[in-house]
Amino acid sequence: MPIDSATKPPTVTQATLVKKARETLAYKPADVSPQRRVQRRYTMRRWSVRHARFLEWVYARFSRFFLLLHPFWKAVGYARAEAPVKFIERHMKGLMFDCRMCGQCILSSTGMSCPMNCPKQLRNGPCGGVRSNGNCEVEPDMPCVWVKAWEGAQAMRGGQTIFDVQKPVDQSLRESSAWLRVTAQAARTRDAERSHTE
Numbered sequence: 001m002p003i004d005s006a007t008k009p010p011t012v013t014q015a016t017l018v019k020k021a022r023e024t025l026a027y028k029p030a031d032v033s034p035q036r037r038v039q040r041r042y043t044m045r046r047w048s049v050r051h052a053r054f055l056e057w058v059y060a061r062f063s064r065f066f067l068l069l070h071p072f073w074k075a076v077g078y079a080r081a082e083a084p085v086k087f088i089e090r091h092m093k094g095l096m097f098d099c100r101m102c103g104q105c106i107l108s109s110t111g112m113s114c115p116m117n118c119p120k121q122l123r124n125g126p127c128g129g130v131r132s133n134g135n136c137e138v139e140p141d142m143p144c145v146w147v148k149a150w151e152g153a154q155a156m157r158g159g160q161t162i163f164d165v166q167k168p169v170d171q172s173l174r175e176s177s178a179w180l181r182v183t184a185q186a187a188r189t190r191d192a193e194r195s196h197t198e
């Protein structure tokens, strides 16, 4: 019996899949309306860079606290903790840094200026198109994230890490919690060191 075209399931073509993937991965400006972006003037982002030293201090304590909770994460299961922790991380870092949830946070090495807000997503310094006023060539009303990163790094104790060469973004880590990943990694390193000295 011929299948009625109305009841036939829609075929997913490769073009549709590519389009979907592009929509997820494509750079999206910090706000949908350019007008609102200008009005907002990246207030929180600028504040975070101005207070990079303080945030560095806070993060050092916060990461230690998260590591202390390792037995709890382990008991609950890192995978199960992922959703609630990611929710908090997304909202906190979204507010303060316009975080894009790349899952491999390098704020400590970029003066608390999130490099994923660079329209070219450069993680190792600015492109050659920074405007004379220090703004981005793609988004003229936005301060270049790397100009800000340099400013923030000057204020930080560990500011020299801005010279570290960063790996390319691992897209498979997108939308995952960097906090949990770093904690799990730190716990593994700590346990390995302990077993080495015993």
Ligand code: SF4
Pocket: 093, 097, 098, 099, 100, 101, 102, 103, 104, 105, 106, 107, 114, 115, 116, 178
């Ligand atoms: S580096 Fe990644 S995880 Fe860190 S604030 Fe930027 S997008 Fe978020």
